[in-house]
Structure formats: structure tokens, C-alpha cells
Amino acid sequence: MCGILGVVSQTPANQLLYDGLQVLQHRGQDAAGIATLDGRTFHLHKGNGLVRDVFRTRNMRALTGNAGIGHVRYPTAGSAVDHNEAQPFYVNSPFGIMLGHNGNLTNAEELKRQLFVDDLRHVNTNSDSEVLLNVLAHELQARSKGLRLDVPTIFAAVSGVHQRCRGAYAVVAMIAGYGLLAFRDSYGIRPLVVGVHETEQGPEYLVASESVALDTLGFKFLRDVEPGEAVFIDFDGNLHNRQCSDKSSLNPCIFEYVYLARPDSVIDGVSVYETRLRMGEYLADKLRREWDGVDIDVVIPIPDSSRPSALQLANRLGIPFREGFVKNRYIGRTFIMPGQAMRKKSVRQKLNAIGMEFKDKNVLLVDDSIVRGTTSREIVQMARDAGARKVYFASAAPPVCFPNVYGIDMPSRAELIATGRSDEEICREISADRLIYQDLDDLKKAVSEINPGITGFDASCFDGNYITGDITPQYLDVIEARRGGGKADQPIDEDQMELDLVMSLSSM
Numbered sequence: 330m331c332g333i334l335g336v337v338s339q340t341p342a343n344q345l346l347y348d349g350l351q352v353l354q355h356r357g358q359d360a361a362g363i364a365t366l367d368g369r370t371f372h373l374h375k376g377n378g379l380v381r382d383v384f385r386t387r388n389m390r391a392l393t394g395n396a397g398i399g400h401v402r403y404p405t406a407g408s409a410v411d412h413n414e415a416q417p418f419y420v421n422s423p424f425g426i427m428l429g430h431n432g433n434l435t436n437a438e439e440l441k442r443q444l445f446v447d448d449l450r451h452v453n454t455n456s457d458s459e460v461l462l463n464v465l466a467h468e469l470q471a472r473s474k475g476l477r478l479d480v481p482t483i484f485a486a487v488s489g490v491h492q493r494c495r496g497a498y499a500v501v502a503m504i505a506g507y508g509l510l511a512f513r514d515s516y517g518i519r520p521l522v523v524g525v526h527e528t529e530q531g532p533e534y535l536v537a538s539e540s541v542a543l544d545t546l547g548f549k550f551l552r553d554v555e556p557g558e559a560v561f562i563d564f565d566g567n568l569h570n571r572q573c574s575d576k577s578s579l580n581p582c583i584f585e586y587v588y589l590a591r592p593d594s595v596i597d598g599v600s601v602y603e604t605r606l607r608m609g610e611y612l613a614d615k616l617r618r619e620w621d622g623v624d625i626d627v628v629i630p631i632p633d634s635s636r637p638s639a640l641q642l643a644n645r646l647g648i649p650f651r652e653g654f655v656k657n658r659y660i661g662r663t664f665i666m667p668g669q670a671m672r673k674k675s676v677r678q679k680l681n682a683i684g685m686e687f688k689d690k691n692v693l694l695v696d697d698s699i700v701r702g703t704t705s706r707e708i709v710q711m712a713r714d715a716g717a718r719k720v721y722f723a724s725a726a727p728p729v730c731f732p733n734v735y736g737i738d739m740p741s742r743a744e745l746i747a748t749g750r751s752d753e754e755i756c757r758e759i760s761a762d763r764l765i766y767q768d769l770d771d772l773k774k775a776v777s778e779i780n781p782g783i784t785g786f787d788a789s790c791f792d793g794n795y796i797t798g799d800i801t802p803q804y805l806d807v808i809e810a811r812r813g814g815g816k817a818d819q820p821i822d823e824d825q826m827e828l829d830l831v832m833s834l835s836s837m
Contacts, residue, residue, distance in 0.1 A: 332401040332539070333353075333537070334429075334537050337562045339395060347399075350380045354401055356431070357401035359402045359403055361383040362400050364398055366396045366503050366505060367393040371425065371505065372394065373419065416430065418458055420466045431736065432496060433736040444464070469504075484571040487512050497787070516578060516580045518787045522551075525549055536562075539590055540595045541593050555579075583772060588634050592605060597783060603779055605638045607775035611768070616646065626691045628642060639725075680708065695723045701746055720762055722761040730748050734804075741809045
């Protein structure tokens with residue numbers, strides 16, 4: 330999961346990009362970067378850390394030009410600490426291109442070999458985003474034959490990217506001398522929206538991961554970029570678009586609605602906030618069916634993303650809703666912290682219980698999901714320490730049983746508490762008195778009832794159905810071994826792992 334922005338403005342773009350990245354900070358806290366284009370000259374600054382820490386006044390002054398792209402990074406492929414993998418990435422041939430990417434290429438290793446052997450291109454980092462940039466650069470070069478670009482040639486190059494790249498990708502790219510290019514994978518897994526701001530000098534356009542960036546920057550929402558579609562905005566303010574995939578279908582990542590996106594965003598015509606309210610309603614209905622006779626005194630959300638679901642659940646059941654935890658907003662999100670020890674340590678730094686809401690009560694804690702279970706276990710214990718008589722736990726999402734390979738950092742089955750465990754076993758693991766999960770069909774209905782045009786989802790972390798059709802057990806074994814999820818007593822042969830991964834993909 331990352332956040333991307335692209336803007337073509339009538340005024341300097343640096344402040345727009347900085348403000349937009351701060352709004353999208355929830356999508357990545359590992360690194361941030363901004364690239365602007367002034368004439369034919371790129372200006373780039375990027376580094377590890379939050380947006381506010383990466384950019385200083387001197388950096389902003391150097392980012393001149395009325396067009397640019399921005400990126401906040403949450404690592405899912407490549408190194409979590411290497412500052413060289415902060416985005417945007419740059420390649421100087423052909424034309425000069427800057428690119429930012431949200432998602433994950435599932436055939437990145439195969440593409441690396443093709444780029445080196447066939448396309449004579451060198452990839453300098455472990456990032457799949459640099460792979461995607463070089464594939465796009467090669468396709469532009471092949472179709473333009475080294476001459477000037479035009480809009481049909483740019484769209485033809487995107488078609489070539491779709492033919493070669495597998496996985497999830499939403500992309501913004503700035504082509505020196507030409508304009509801003511944005512496109513989305515053929516399955517529409519990762520979100521991408523476009524907005525406009527009319528000025529006396531002409532229209533300004535903004536492309537972003539979430540609509541909330543448009544709202545806060547004063548842009549009017551135009552529409553979502555369709556799966557497989559490319560949008561190109563030239564420096565005269567003209568917007569061009571074309572469907573560049575022979576086969577496309579909308580299958581948004583359902584975890585965006587559960588957890589990843591801000592509640593004030595609208596993704597593919599669906600309000601994230603309204604979806605979370607409906608998740609609470611469906612969960613309340615299931616609880617009423619299955620927990621008849623269970624005495625619950627109070628419903629307490631685990632801040633922040635579970636709050637709408639918990640509120641609607643409480644309203645539907647007629648149970649008091651209370652805020653029982655205070656969140657320290659200056660601690661990083663535990664979901665994206667490396668290592669279980671660091672994650673466990675951070676929970677009590679991040680949350681503190683309000684004792685009066687727990688003392689001598691049967692409490693129902695509601696969270697958006699349970700991934701590893703470490704946070705859930707700590708929070709249940711916090712409730713008990715605060716004096717709760719009984720601690721029940723409800724997840725607004727189904728059990729997370731499978732790795733996600735499309736841009737969310739949960740690729741190891743060994744790390745997922747629901748893998749190979751029943752609900753009762755999970756309940757014991759997190760030390761709760763009772764546990765209830767959302768049904769997957771109800772979760773899907775919570776989204777599709779708002780936009781009936783969405784008939785498919787990437788729900789692979791819940792059902793193991795990988796929508797791109799190229800994920801094999803061998804592929805999962807390789808990425809888990811690379812992550813350290815394999816057997817500890819077995820040495821890892823990196824060359825053999827890469828070969829296994831390429832063979833796994835080429836056999837599809």
C-alpha cells in the first residue's frame with residue numbers, strides 16, 4: 330500500500346503535492362518523495378520518514394515547476410530501510426520519465442530478467458516500481474522508435490505494459506516535455522481518481538490514490554480511472570483517456586474499505602464510511618443470531634478505523650456505545666511496524682484504556698480486522714487490566730487466512746493467526762471470552778449494495794482467490810522464504826528462489 334499523486338497546475342505544484350501527500354500519509358509512513366518538472370528539467374527530493382520530516386523549506390524551494398508527482402511509501406516489495414527505494418523513480422531514456430507506483434507486481438523477477446537480457450535495461454534496486462518504470466520506458470521507446478511522442482503512442486505503450494506486467498498497479502508518471510500519465514491495472518485492484526480545478530488561466534488536474542486528496546486541495550472529483558484505462562494530461566491542460574487493456578474488469582481490493590482507505594474517501598463510487606457502517610449492521614445481525622443470551626454492557630471500538638462499524642453495531646443492537654481507548658497519534662500504525670516484538674511494544678504506547686468504561690462490565694471490543702493477533706491479544710489484556718468482567722471480541726472483517734500479494738504487507742501464512750485455526754482456537758489465542766467474525770458474503774454486500782456495478786473483488790486475503798490467476802503455492806513459498814517465513818533451519822539460496830519464482834510464473 331502506497332499513496333500517489335500527480336498534478337498539472339497553472340501555478341507552482343510543490344505545495345499542492347506536499348499538502349496532498351500529508352492527506353495520504355496513512356497510506357505509507359516509510360518514505361516520501363516529490364518530483365516536479367520545470368520546462369524539461371526534473372527536480373527531485375525524497376527520503377525515509379514522514380512527509381513532514383522528509384521536506385524542509387530549502388527542499389520545497391528547489392522543487393520548481395507547475396507539474397509533478399508525489400509518493401508516500403509503505404514497503405511491500407524490496408527493502409524497508411533502503412532510502413534508494415523511496416519513490417519517485419527516474420529513468421533518462423527515452424525522453425526522461427519520473428514514476429510513482431502503488432501496488433505490487435507479481436512477476437517482477439521474471440520482468441527483471443527480460444529487461445536485462447532482452448531490453449538491455451538495468452534495474453538498480455529491489456523495488457518492483459523501478460521494474461515497472463523500465464518496462465514503461467522500453468515500451469515508449471519501442472513504439473516511438475526514438476522519435477517524438479504523441480498521445481496514441483503513449484497509450485500504445487501503456488497497452489504494452491498491461492501485456493507484460495501482472496499484479497496490482499496504480500501509476501503516475503511524468504514524461505519530460507509531454508505531460509502527466511496515469512493508469513490502473515486491468516483488474517482495478519488499487520484505487521486511482523482524477524479531479525479538476527477550473528481557474529482563469531485554464532484547468533488544473535490532479536490524480537490521486539483517494540478522493541480525499543481532491544477534496545482537501547479544492548479539486549472537483551471527475552471520476553475514477555477505470556481498470557486498464559490510461560489518462561494523459563498535456564501541459565496545455567488537455568485531458569486524454571483511452572482503454573488500453575484488451576480485457577478489463579473491476580475487482581477493487583476489499584481491504585481498502587475495511588482498513589486501508591480514509592473513511593472520508595469515495596473509491597469506485599463507494600463511500601468508505603458508509604461501507605463501514607454497513608459492516609457494523611451485518612455484524613450486529615450475525616451477533617444477534619449466534620450470540621442469543623450473551624449479556625453485553627457496552628460496545629467499545631478499537632480506534633480508529635473500526636469506529637463506524639462499532640457505532641452502527643451498537644445502535645442496531647440497542648447497546649451503549651462508549652469510547653474506551655485513547656489513541657496516541659504520534660506513534661506509527663502497529664500494522665506496518667517490522668517485527669512482532671516492536672509491534673507488541675507499540676500497542677500500549679499507542680492506546681490507553683479509560684478505566685471507568687471497563688470496570689465490572691461485559692465489554693464487546695470491535696476491531697476492523699484481526700491479522701496477526703498480537704495487537705488483539707494485548708488489547709484484550711488491557712481491557713481485563715482495566716477491570717472488565719468479560720471481554721468479547723468482534724471483527725468487522727472475516728478471518729485473514731491467506732497472504733496478500735497485491736500491495737499489503739501480510740505475505741506470510743505463518744504470521745496470520747487465522748491460518749489453520751478455528752474461531753474457537755483464535756479466541757483462545759487472543760484470550761477473549763468469545764469471538765465473532767464478519768461473513769465474507771456480508772462484507773461484499775456492504776460494498777456492492779452501494780455500487781451494484783461492482784460484482785467482483787480482490788478478497789484474496791480472506792478466500793485465497795487471487796484474481797490475477799497467476800499465484801501458485803510455489804510462488805507463495807518463495808516470497809515467504811524471502812521474508813523469513815520459511816523454516817529457520819534451512820539456508821536460503823537467493824538465486825534458486827529467483828529461479829523458482831520465474832518458473833512458477835512462466836508455467837502459468
